[in-house]
Amino acid sequence: MFQKEQQLIEEKIKAYCQANDIALAELKWQPIPFSGEWGFATSFFQTAANEAKLGKGDKAPVPQKAQGIAEQVKDILRRAQDGSVEGISRIEAVKGYLNVYFKTSDYARRVVDEVLASKADFGRGASKGERVMVEYAQPNMLHSFHIGHARNTILGEVLARLVEFAGFETIRASYPGDLGLGVITVVWMYEKFHKGQEPQDVHERGQWLLKLYVEATAMLEKKENEIPEQTAQREAFEAERREMYRQWDAGDSYVRELWKTLREWSLEELRDILRMLDVKMDVWFYESEVDEPSKAIVEELIARGIADDERPQGGAVIVKIDEKLGLTKEKYRTNVILRGDGTTLYLTKDLALAKVKFEQYHVDRSIYVVDVRQSLHLQQAFAILKLWGFPQAEKCHHLGYGFVSLPEGAMSARRGRVALFKEVYDEAIKRVLSVEAEKSADIPANEREKIAAQIGLGALVYSMLSVDNNKDIVFDINEALSFDGRTGPYIQNAHVRANSILKKSKIEGRKSDDLGPSTFDYELTKHEIELIEKISHFPNAVQQAAEEYRPLVMAAYAYDLANTFHSFYHAVNVLQTEDEKVKRARLRLVAAAKQTIANALRLLDIQAPDLM
RNA sequence: GCUCUCGUAGCUCAGUGGAUUAGAGCGCUUGCUUGCGGAGCAAUAGGUCGCAGGUUCGAGUCCUGCCGAGAGCACCA
Numbered sequence A: 001m002f003q004k005e006q007q008l009i010e011e012k013i014k015a016y017c018q019a020n021d022i023a024l025a026e027l028k029w030q031p032i033p034f035s036g037e038w039g040f041a042t043s044f045f046q047t048a049a050n051e052a053k054l055g056k057g058d059k060a061p062v063p064q065k066a067q068g069i070a071e072q073v074k075d076i077l078r079r080a081q082d083g084s085v086e087g088i089s090r091i092e093a094v095k096g097y098l099n100v101y102f103k104t105s106d107y108a109r110r111v112v113d114e115v116l117a118s119k120a121d122f123g124r125g126a127s128k129g130e131r132v133m134v135e136y137a138q139p140n141m142l143h144s145f146h147i148g149h150a151r152n153t154i155l156g157e158v159l160a161r162l163v164e165f166a167g168f169e170t171i172r173a174s175y176p177g178d179l180g181l182g183v184i185t186v187v188w189m190y191e192k193f194h195k196g197q198e199p200q201d202v203h204e205r206g207q208w209l210l211k212l213y214v215e216a217t218a219m220l221e222k223k224e225n226e227i228p229e230q231t232a233q234r235e236a237f238e239a240e241r242r243e244m245y246r247q248w249d250a251g252d253s254y255v256r257e258l259w260k261t262l263r264e265w266s267l268e269e270l271r272d273i274l275r276m277l278d279v280k281m282d283v284w285f286y287e288s289e290v291d292e293p294s295k296a297i298v299e300e301l302i303a304r305g306i307a308d309d310e311r312p313q314g315g316a317v318i319v320k321i322d323e324k325l326g327l328t329k330e331k332y333r334t335n336v337i338l339r340g341d342g343t344t345l346y347l348t349k350d351l352a353l354a355k356v357k358f359e360q361y362h363v364d365r366s367i368y369v370v371d372v373r374q375s376l377h378l379q380q381a382f383a384i385l386k387l388w389g390f391p392q393a394e395k396c397h398h399l400g401y402g403f404v405s406l407p408e409g410a411m412s413a414r415r416g417r418v419a420l421f422k423e424v425y426d427e428a429i430k431r432v433l434s435v436e437a438e439k440s441a442d443i444p445a446n447e448r449e450k451i452a453a454q455i456g457l458g459a460l461v462y463s464m465l466s467v468d469n470n471k472d473i474v475f476d477i478n479e480a481l482s483f484d485g486r487t488g489p490y491i492q493n494a495h496v497r498a499n500s501i502l503k504k505s506k507i508e509g510r511k512s513d514d515l516g517p518s519t520f521d522y523e524l525t526k527h528e529i530e531l532i533e534k535i536s537h538f539p540n541a542v543q544q545a546a547e548e549y550r551p552l553v554m555a556a557y558a559y560d561l562a563n564t565f566h567s568f569y570h571a572v573n574v575l576q577t578e579d580e581k582v583k584r585a586r587l588r589l590v591a592a593a594k595q596t597i598a599n600a601l602r603l604l605d606i607q608a609p610d611l612m
Numbered sequence B: 001g002c003u004c005u006c007g008u009a010g011c012u013c014a015g016u017g018g019a020u021u022a023g024a025g026c027g028c029u030u031g032c033u034u035g036c037g038g039a040g041c042a043a044u045a046g047g048u049c050g051c052a053g054g055u056u057c058g059a060g061u062c063c064u065g066c067c068g069a070g071a072g073c074a075c076c077a
Helices: A003-019 A045-053 A062-080 A104-121 A147-166 A181-194 A202-220 A228-249 A253-276 A287-303 A321-325 A346-359 A372-388 A391-395 A421-439 A445-465 A488-507 A526-536 A538-547 A551-571 A580-603
Strands: A039-043 A088-094 A097-102 A131-136 A169-174 A317-320 A334-338 A365-371 A396-401 A404-406
Touching: A003 A062, A003 A097, A045 A062, A062 A088, A062 A097, A097 A104, A104 A526, A104 A580, A131 A147, A147 A169, A147 A365, A147 A396, A147 A404, A147 A421, A147 A445, A147 A538, A147 A551, A147 A580, A181 A202, A181 A228, A181 A253, A202 A228, A202 A253, A202 A421, A228 A253, A253 A421, A287 A317, A287 A334, A287 A346, A317 A321, A317 A372, A321 A334, A321 A372, A334 A346, A334 A372, A346 A365, A346 A372, A365 A372, A365 A391, A372 A391, A372 A396, A391 A396, A421 A445, A445 A488, A445 A551, A488 A551, A488 A580, A526 A538, A526 A551, A526 A580, A538 A551, A538 A580, A551 A580
Parallel strands: A131 A169, A131 A365, A365 A396
Antiparallel strands: A039 A097, A088 A097, A317 A334
C-alpha cells in the first residue's frame, strides 16, 4: 500500500551507498513490529557483514556497524526529506534498523479510504496472467461423504478462493472415484438384497449406500471358526461379486444401468454437500470416463521409450523413473502404469488426466489436494510428466493433508466407523440453536436456523483450516464445534459486533451509509492504531497464502484481525464519542474492519452473518 | 533398507534467518456487564524450542549425525 514511498527511500539509500562505496545488501522491508506508530523498516546487518568481510572500516561488531550505517542513512534522508517524501513523519536508526514512520493521520485515512472504496475487492491481487487448476473433492462414490472428505473439500475450496483472489485465473475440478471393486460391491449388495428399498431423501439415501457396503463387507469377510456351509456361502457371494465386476467391465447393459442409478444417487448427495459448503465446481472428471482413454497414453509412453513393456515376459508396463531421470540414489523408484492383463491403475489415469489438464484446459499450474499418504504416487506422476516433456510438470503441486481419525481410532468405511459430514453438520446446527435460544432470543425463529447453519459450519470449517494441512487431525466433535476462543464463531462474532455498531449509528439519526471523508487528525488510541495496521496487512496475507498454497496463513490472519477488533471494541466506545468528527472517523474504521473481516471469512469459505 | 513428514507451555497448535520479553487457544488462578451484544475483554502462572555438533555477525528457523513418533515404498486408490 506504500510502495511508492518505500521505493523513493530505497532509491536514496542506494544512491548514498554507491556514492560512499558501501556494499549494500538487498533491502528487505518489513513493518515496524511495535505498536503505537506505523512505518516500515529495514536492517543493515547484512550490509555491515559485507563490509566487515571486505575489511573496511573499524573492527566493531556487526550489530554496531549496522547501527552506524543506519545512522548515516538516517542523516542523509533527513536532510533530503523536506517535501520530498510526502506522508513521512520521521526517520530513526535503532539497533541496526532504519525505521521510517508515516504520518499517523495520513496513514489511517489512506487505509480506511482504500478499504471502503474497494469493498469486497479490498485485497484482490493484480492479474498474474496464469491459469491454475485445483483438483479436490475426489470421494469414492457409493460410500457417503465423511469428515475426511470434508477436510479435503474445504482445503481445496479455500485454496481455490485464495489463488483466485490473489490474481490467478482459477478452475475448480472434482474427480470422483466412481469405479472399482468397492463400488461394484455396493451394486451387488443392492441388487441381491435391497432392490427397491432405498430411502427417498438425498442424504439418507447416500448414507444408506454406505450401510450396504458395511453389510456386504461383513458378509464377504472370512470369519473365524466358520462352519463349511458358511465358507461355501461366502465363497459363492464372492464369486457373484467378481462376476458382476467382470460384467460391468464388459459393458453389460443391465449391470451398467444399475451402476448408473446408484452412482447418480451418490452424486446427488455429493452435489448437495458441495452446495452446503458453497462450492461451485467448474469441471467434473469421472474416473470411469478417464479409464478407457488412459490406455492410449501407455502406448505413447512405450513408443517414446519412457515406459518399458514387460508383458511379453509375463510382467506389466513399467516406468523406471530414477533410471530415466539419471538418478543414482533411489527416489522415485519404478512404478507400474499398466497391469499385465491390460487394465489401468491410479497412476495411468492420473497421467492421462494431467495431459487433458495441460492440453485441453491449458493450465499453467496444477494443484492436487490429496491425502499425504499418496505423496510418492504423485511425485512419481509429476516425474513421469517431466520425462514426457510437459514443462507444466514443474508447476504441479501436491497439497497433501494429514489423516483425519476419530478419538476411537482410524475411520473405516468398510466397518462403518466414520464421522459422516451430514451428521456432524446436523449436530452443529443443533448445538448452535441451543446457544441461540439462550443468547439471541431477539432473533426471529425463521432466521435462526439459517444463522445456525452459518455459525455451525463456521466452527467446523475453521477447525479444519486452523491446523497446518500436513498435520494429522484427531476429529473430536466437541473441539470442532467449539464456539469459544480461536474458532470460526469468534471471528464471525467480531463481524456481528462491527455490524451492530454501524446499524445502531444509523438508527440514531444517520440517514445513509455515507459518513463523509475520514479525518484521522486527532490523537489515535493504541487500539485504533493496531486495528488499522492489521487491516492494512490483509493484501499481504492474501498473497502469502496463495503463493505458499497455505490456507492456514489466511486462517491465522483472520483470527488476528478479529482478536484486534474485539480488543478495540472493548477499549474504544465508538457511539459515545463526543467529538462528531472523531466519531465519524471511528465509524468509518469500524466499517473498514467489518469489510476486511468479511473478505477474510469469504476466502475461508465461512459466512459472515450480521446477526448471531 | 530407502524416502517423506513431524518433535516448541500440562494438552492442541502457530512461528522456518534478524528488534525490547519465542506466541495463540484450551485448561488453571483473578478481575471486568445500571456502557456499541460477555460466543467477549484485561491480567497472572506455565518453555534448557527432542539431543549433540556445524554454517553465520546472528539459528526455534539452515546443514550433518543421533534419539523418538507417524506415513509411504511396482500390478490398491
